[in-house]
Amino acid sequence: MSGVPSLSDLNLAATLPVSFLALYACLLMIVDLFVPRTRKHITAGLTMLGLGIALVLALLPLAGAARFGDGERAFGGMYIADSFSDGVNVIVLITALLGVMVAYNYLDRIQRQRGEYYSLLLFTTLGVMMMGAAGDLVVVFVALELLSIPLYILSGFRRPQEASEESALKYFILGAFASGFLVYGIALIYGATGVTDFEGIWAAVEEIVAEDASSKYLLLVGAGLLLVGLGFKVAAVPFHMWTPDVYQGAPTSVVAYMSVAAKVGGFAALVRVLGSGMVNFALDGGLVAAWQDTVWLIAALTMILGNFVAIVQSDLKRLLAYSSIAHAGYMLIGVAAAGSAPVADEAARAVIMYLMAYAFTNVGAFAVVIAVERDDASNTGLESMRGLAVKQPLLAASMAIFMFSLTGIPLTAGFIGKWFVFKAAIAADLIPVAVVGVLTSLISAFYYLRIVWYMYFESGESEAHVPVPLAWAISIAAVGTLLLGIFPYLLSDMTHKITLAFGP
């Protein structure tokens, strides 16, 4: 590895979706300078085009049509192109496409139609894709910053509205803090193992466990700090405090996108680092990783707090914020299950399936909020849903589908996600946390159903405007939610090749 690597060593072909999008995003930033203020639909269209091409590139290996690398490494092991990163790519690119569709009219309405919005969105997307493909802790850190910094800016995009500025500042300060934890964790792990790439860490952990070396404590602290840093990104309790405020203050179109994208990135990294690099970190020499207990405890707390606090929310955006905290808990069950070596692959697949289901459902739900929100950011209370089924039957039906999906009712994607996550948990012998999972699902049914009953059982003067791109986004999200629910093999086929294990 010494000396200057030649271009062929980089194995650029394996990174095609990411490198294409990186180039495209930079170009778009320049092209946008020449697009006049009044014609920003060109920028939006170009963004969609770029995302669309990247999505096709990401889908090709999944469909088996082309292979840019089967578990192949690029950039000297920094980048791993495998089924897991393909899955992450597809999820985040679909989310980004929907994110552009929900944003276009919204930006017009709030008079913030600026080209930067789209470039920043592309960079965030890139960050998430790199998180999914990271083969090294350094890449995790760089990708995390690439994912976060544009989101800080986007949260404050509604300048000079105070709520939006506050949201951005809060997110930035707390996010920077979390990054600090992450770097510290990386440093300690490096101290314990002497390497930063996952395969090297995996080999070093084998050794540490075999020799029962005292550096295992260093490793444990490192893993804990890493969990703090990434736990912040995915809004896990107790690192969730920023979520409701940021979600409520930030422009709704940003929230629709980031509530999914940041989670995809965070969970991709968690699964990669813990489920792949440290899956063998069993202190007692068994098959269960040392970090599993911590993760499932956090999962249980996250589900309990998120769901209980969501009950008392009267604002849709805050309610969905707490709901997104709760869903981080369900996905953490999957991460915890990945701590049992025999179940690791199944658990990683479950997390990807859950994320895919969550992407359609959550973007859709926020898109409906965008439809009822007024130009001055008001009318996002639960009241705004009253009688929607009579005024806007299709919009209400879509929202009902999203709510049932978030609850986990069968025939929706949300059920399939929960089914596989709970299945992995039971396979990993984590029955108590699965019980907490189903019981909190019941709690969640109450507040999701309340939205349905406001729409269908009560009458009111609800108003909503659904311009074309937004209507398309909501329809795609609703159809996607149902499609994945009715044909679950779409999901299981997409993920069935995921294997994380290093070594034998």
Place this chain on the structure above:
Amino acid sequence: MEDISLVTVVLMLPLAGLVLMMLFSRTEQAYKWAALVTSLVTFGASLLLVRNFDTSAAGLQMVHRVDWITADSFTIRYYVGVDGISLWLVLLTTFIMPLAILASFNPIKDRVRLYYIFMLLMEWAMLGVFVAQDLFLFYIFWEVTLVPMYFLIGIWGAEERIYAAIKFFLYTMAGSLLMLLAILWLGNEAGTFSVPDILAKLESGELAFSTATGRWLFLAFAIAFAIKVPMWPLHSWLPDAHVQAPTAGSVILAGVLLKMGTYGFVRFNLPLFPEASKTFAPYMAVLAVIGIIYGAWVSYGQKDVKKLVAYSSISHLGFVMLGIFALNPAGIQGGILQMVNHGISTGGLFLLVGVLYERRHTKLMSAFGGIWRAMPLYSGIALVIVLSSMGLPGLNGFVGEFTILLGSAGSSVLSWWFTFFGAIGIILAAIYLLYMFNTVFMGALDKEENKHLPDLNWQELWSLVPILVMVFVIGLQAGYFFEYMDGSVKELVDYVNGYVLSAAGH
């Protein structure tokens, strides 16, 4: 791929009708008729099931089995079929639905399109519950039945509809969630979610779990089913849901939905966990008998006719549970027949209440009296249905309850006390039903607003006549219905008892 089975056809017809209705219907009349025709066609197709059913075979028939999700460690299948246990429940569903739809023609005036969409979805989901043989598929249908019923109660219900709808949803969902975990556990261990495959693995010893695990799993399934039945003390959602639901909703709830619980016990609890079934049988029977007496007692105290009928369901379903946990052929066959009987009689009673409510917009017994003089046709039909619900010999209710008591008396796991208290339940049923009949239909026609009530219109009449016919048919020709159950029930009972014997032999 195998041929598409008749069961799949019956299952998918309501969905096909739903799609056609949404594509081609434009007026309210069209929605009504499209839904009615769909449900009638489904009923017709389900009659073919009876014709093609081979009564000499015990196992599943007209099976349709396709892999749905395949993974390294497990398979989930679309797997449907009928046997002697589910056949009549499928027929009950397809029989009740046209009546419920016909009875909705006049009362349902707003959001007609949405109403019939949910009715057909409901039929589809309920049929799915009775034919699904894969636990994943079963759970999907089981949960999906909640959604249309939630809307039916919440949109077209009475004053307290929102409370009732949400209580119904949360209460029943609470039960099924633990079942979900039990299903996942079973599937993980067995590598398949198909019940026949799991049973085969259990029988061959390839899959085995400890006595304690079996009991936990039994309980996880039992809570889900017991809430649906509902068994005392998990019944409190039922009066709310029944009373607030629109007439057709109550008919479906009482007629079919509750049977999903009792059916679940027969289909899953008994064969999957025979040891636990045997152990828990006396406890389940105690709850069943408490339900019989309690339901009857509370019914007697009601002032509202609909509430009276609702509580009577708890009592009647108690009989079904008693029969099932007698764990012998007579008890289980009686239980299954009584599920059908209760669906027909109580469905009929709710239709009758709906007729009164349409005319007077009250369900209080004190508001009526002497109705016989004003509405003789209606009252005549009501008398037969009330007598059938009471268990008068010659009518359907008698056959079921008598067979159940016969089963419980001959049961090796239950003492004769259960039979004794069950018999008391029958007497109590006679008391509250005759008291109700007396108050509403007999006596002097002394209320001015009751004097000119119109008798049945054609929709009401034709939704009640088929019920009347079935009351007599089952009452007089019960043997025909038992014949179809014989094989499957006998095999089930032999299996449950045989398993316990062989386990004891080890």
